[in-house]
Amino acid sequence: MTENIAPDNQDTQNNLDTLPDSARRVALLLRERGHTKPVVMLPETGKTSAEAAAGLGCSVAQIAKSILFRRVEDDAPVLVIASGANRVDEKKVAAHVGAVGRADAKFVREKTGYAIGGVCPIGHAVPPVTLIDADLLELASLWAAAGHPHAVFNLSPDELIALTGAPVADVALRDAS
Template identity: 75%
Template sequence: MENANQQKLPDTAQRVAELLREIGHDKSVVMLPETGKTSAEAAAGLGCSVAEIAKSIVFRRLSDDAAVMVVASGSNRVDEAKVAAIVGALGKADARFVKERIGYAIGGVCPIGHASKTVMLIDQDLLQLESVWAAAGHPHAVFNLTPQQLVAMTAAPVADVALKV
């Protein structure tokens, strides 16, 4: 029988909750009272540091039009040159591209359950944290996991993707 809380989830967040349940993840999807579209908003709503927000940034790979997702610490800016050196030249991904290729709207892009094959990288700085919060398919929906669980769920390589200032 489904949890009553999960019945109230928006459709995309419900889909993420079901994926998490299918893979045996032990944490529920949490709905934030305010939007979690930015790392700072999500951190404020959760009472955690901005670094603990696992933000998903999507690019378009120029050679084959593939979606490239970088899951980065919320306190880091992604260095496009570092990402491009790993996966190939990148372009901007507009909202339509993200929705079509990934399956989620910007502001709620989840690291799992994509609409099509996605090239992924995980920010090595996330592995320094005990746990992180990732978007669960909706701007108000998130779920908690360890960085190791994130790596296991996505099978994405861990890389140095942060812009050093």
């Protein structure tokens, strides 16, 4: 499935008052950067890729999930924007940015300004080192978190690259068989 249709009556871009504060901040940032598609509020949580895909009627692969790591050498945040269908290979990420470790909820909130499940690819409290999963480039349409576990926005892979300025890399864990 490559064509996505947001749920009806969800034009929250035009009615920012209906958005939670964190999603409103993302909507304004997107607007500032010339992104014209609205932030959409899902009726159910979009904390997991499967939940978000079910709510949007798209494939899990089209969910551009934001996973934050902690770089070991300097505690810098490392953001990997991956296809919802992929698991991230930490060794591949480390080959690009240096050794990484898991980030706990407190680290995620402090470095991004967002709660886990709502981490947006942009607008972080501390600008992260960012990588984009190469598999996302195979898709015409993506959905990314918009600062809140129920908020998402639609974009193309090219728009994701333009918004983040991040390089594309092979970060997916591949089956060894």
